[in-house]
Amino acid sequence: MRYLIYLILPLLTACNGSSENLALGTLERDRIAHTATASEVVTELPVAPGAQVTTGMILVRLDSTLQQARVDKAIAEVAVAQANLEKLRNGAREEEVAAATANVTGARASLVESNANYQRILNLKKQNLVSQSTLDKARADRDAIQARLSNTQEALLLLTNGTREEDLRSAEAQLSAVTAALAIEKKQLADLTITATRDGILDNLPWNLGERVTLGSPLAIVLAGKAPHARVYIPEPYRVKLHVGDSLIVHVDGIEQPITGQLSWIATEPAFTPYYALNQDERARLMYLAEVQLPDSESALPNGVPTQVELP
Numbered sequence: 001m002r003y004l005i006y007l008i009l010p011l012l013t014a015c016n017g018s019s020e021n022l023a024l025g026t027l028e029r030d031r032i033a034h035t036a037t038a039s040e041v042v043t044e045l046p047v048a049p050g051a052q053v054t055t056g057m058i059l060v061r062l063d064s065t066l067q068q069a070r071v072d073k074a075i076a077e078v079a080v081a082q083a084n085l086e087k088l089r090n091g092a093r094e095e096e097v098a099a100a101t102a103n104v105t106g107a108r109a110s111l112v113e114s115n116a117n118y119q120r121i122l123n124l125k126k127q128n129l130v131s132q133s134t135l136d137k138a139r140a141d142r143d144a145i146q147a148r149l150s151n152t153q154e155a156l157l158l159l160t161n162g163t164r165e166e167d168l169r170s171a172e173a174q175l176s177a178v179t180a181a182l183a184i185e186k187k188q189l190a191d192l193t194i195t196a197t198r199d200g201i202l203d204n205l206p207w208n209l210g211e212r213v214t215l216g217s218p219l220a221i222v223l224a225g226k227a228p229h230a231r232v233y234i235p236e237p238y239r240v241k242l243h244v245g246d247s248l249i250v251h252v253d254g255i256e257q258p259i260t261g262q263l264s265w266i267a268t269e270p271a272f273t274p275y276y277a278l279n280q281d282e283r284a285r286l287m288y289l290a291e292v293q294l295p296d297s298e299s300a301l302p303n304g305v306p307t308q309v310e311l312p
Contacts, residue, residue: 021238021311023233023234023235023238023311024233024306025230025231025233025308025309026303026307027230027231027301027303028229028231028291028304029200029201029228029303030223031203032198033218033221034059034060034196034197034218034220035217036213036214036217036218036219037188037191037192039213039214039215040062040064041062041063041210041211042061042208042209042211042212043062043063043209044209045060045061046058046059047059049203050201050203052199052200052201053200055196057195058194058195059205060219062193062219064192064193068189071182074181074182074186077178077182078175078179078182081171081178081179082175084174085174085175100155104153106152107148107152110148114138114141114142117141118139121135121138196222197222198222199225199226200223200226201222203221204220204221205219205220206219206220206221223303227293227296227298227299227301228303229291229293230250230252230261230291231289232289232292232307232308232309233271233287233289234289234311235286235311236270236285236286236288238312239266239286239288242263242266242311242312246263246312247261248261248262248309249261250292250307250308250310251309251310252301252306253305253307261293263292263293264292265290267289267290269288270287271289
């Protein structure tokens with residue numbers, strides 16, 4: 001940057017008369033680099049370098065087979081979570097409640113029979129007509145059936161009392177998690193299709209059709225904007241006279257008629273050496289980088305052409 005300033009300064013000092021109020025520079029556009037979010041193969045390059053592009057126009061397509069499979073998997077996980085939540089909200093089906101009720105009824109009947117058998121064997125034992133082991137077995141059978149009855153009653157209560165609030169919240173959280181994961185996978189799928197984010201000129205396509213790109217590498221370079229801006233260096237004495245929005249006369253090499261542009265940006269700091277380190281004569285050599293936007297009617301002008309801007 002400093003060397004560029006030193007090259008420009010002799011040109012400024014060599015001018016005389018009305019030429020002393022010129023800021024020198026070149027025509028430029030904002031450079032937009034669209035980078036790769038995945039290491040995939042280039043499958044389509046629908047726009048040729050040098051063509052005009054508009055916002056949303058497809059510039060590059062990458063292979064989406066693997067990412068599409070991930071999206072499909074995430075969709076299936078969302079469907080499972082939704083079904084599980086609906087099941088918990090709807091509660092038990094009538095058939096399930098009926099089956100659980102029948103199990104309770106059967107367990108009660110078995111308990112009545114088992115208890116009667118135990119009482120009969122107990123009476124026989126008192127008469128020493130059966131052994132102690134027979135009595136113990138009858139008692140164990142009765143207790144087992146009693147436990148089975150308790151188990152079937154609890155199962156019926158579980159169906160009829162409805163879903164616990166904690167289970168519902170857990171299912172809702174699970175659905176939210178898989179839905180968010182699906183959104184991430186869809187965004188990554190969309191990123192495999194590179195579209196222009198601003199109007200401009202497609203300057204370069206660094207990768208060829210069929211090549212596997214590297215993650216983070218530029219896929220398409222767009223020079224944004226319809227018309228370029230003049231990027232010039234403003235001498236220090238003119239800095240306080242200029243404000244964003246000022247209209248300035250721009251001279252472009254090769255074009256006889258001057259162009260009226262608008263100052264869109266000017267630096268608040270000089271390009272080199274802080275002012276407090278310089279004496280009064282040296283401060284006049286400080287340069288402030290500025291940009292003068294040309295009207296849209298000058299969209300055909302290329303980048304890099306030398307230009308001069310008249311200063312007030």
